[in-house]
Amino acid sequence: MTDHDLAIVVEGLRKKYGDKQALDGLDLTVRAGTVQGILGPNGAGKTTAVRIMSTLLRPEEGRVEVAGIDVRTRADEVRSRIGLLGQNAAVDEELSGRQNLEMFGRLYHLGARRAGARADELLARFGLADTGKKAIKQYSGGMRRRLDLAASLISRPQVLFLDEPTTGLDPRGRTEVWSAVRSLVGGGTTVLLTTQYLEEADQLADQIAVINHGKVIAEGTADELKTKTGGDRIDVVLHDTGQLARAASLLPGEVRMDEDRRMVSASISDRMAALTETVRALEAAGIEAEDIAVRRPTLDEVFMHLTKEDAA
């Protein structure tokens, strides 16, 4: 991999707010044309990292290159190559969608005519063509987010930053934004996406970096992360809650009990062997199972596992 293939390079990035070390030696490389997910709990440093990469905040220490350009020394050149969708709607709520997009187009120096044409094109593409003169403060949450996303695409950015793009949206709004993001992928745009939702990273990202306390604690594809932390699991649902403890003693490895769901769950290595052995052992013990399933761990489990490991 040459440097040319890398859309984002972050090395040893540090930033402090008062006493709090928001970023504590963050390292990250993102290949051009991919979707990189940044997954982490509130306060992990996701937003700080995005604000530095998008030139809104100056780093204290470390190297940050976006599209091969240093954000500290050549911020203006970076700015003409990126798009940013921040956590709060970064549009003028008093104005209409078209007024916003046209204004941003002018500020990207497209010229009045091209700015207007680009505004119409983006409104149509994001299903906002019929919003007319309506001010953005009258939009629904999903519409506002889509307009925000349209605004971050005006300059056809090489690198697009999406900071928690669906936080605060209802399921419908979230689906709208997801499909909009998916439509961008494949066009050559590199996307960096932060999220607290594991499902979102799983759905949209090619590569995921899990961060906690300002540094990366695990990296890989969703599948790799799942494999990394204990592999597959077997879930057994019983008829009778009273038999949970006995069933748990029959299962291998670390076992979890969930009384509400009448379920025991254990990590396993060989899927088929585990399944047959479990069925046999339950039968021999006279325990009646309602359901038995072998599955991959959810990213939630991976995430809990990783952050617990990091705290230890």
Next chain:
Amino acid sequence: MSATSVSTTHEVSTAHGTGSKLGWAAADSWTMTRRELAHWARQPVQVVVGLVFPVMMLLMFSYLIGGGQGIEGDFKAYLVPGMLTMTMAFGLEATMLSVTQDLGKGVIDRFRSMPMNSGAVLVGRSVADMLQSVVGLTVMIAVGYAIGWRWHEGFTSFLGAVGLLLLLRFAMLWIGIHLAMVAGRPELVQAVQILVWPVAFLSNAIASPASMPSWLGAIVEWNPMSATATAVRGLFGNPGAGGDSWAATHAELLAVAWPVALIVVFFPLAVKRFRDLSR
């Protein structure tokens, strides 16, 4: 929605060379001015209220409180130029309020992530507020005329007076922008508003320094607002506050020097503050 129009073509021009940099700075500032005009077009009532308030003040002082403190002869001829000056000074509050409100909005982040001129947000605001002031001043002069105030020194002097008033407004505007950048939150604007009033009234706008204790009179004569009010009265051919101190006899010089000095200090400070938002 389709992905067909996505490409990584780099079509955004970055300014190179001093000439085009200045050109873009002007273009970006004008775009920001247009943004403000678009806001006003959507809130005509607020704009009208902003224009009516100084008119009410003028009418109040001429008919209710009128009489003047130590002014001999025609009080309206003394009052109207003073109220024009005071209106320009109070513009500081309006500017400060709109800048603090703007800074709290997410759209400022988008502006800062774009390859636009970093001073344009503030310069655009200052141009918009100046346009508003020209309208406000026109209304005030028209109302002054309607209640019987006249100017006597010809058109060139009249324009000179208007120029000095707008120069004061421009200086107050940049103080307002800078204070907004320092205060940061709309709540703190109230504190400044409370301070602006005594500063405005510590001038010869509506009362003569001769009517005040001598130490207070001296402070009042050196107030930039007094310099503008005195110079403007001279240019309109209206009676002045008199006085033989250096400040009172060099009012025209001070009416230019004070605002220019304030602009030279506060313009760069405000722009630097805006750039330093990234720290």
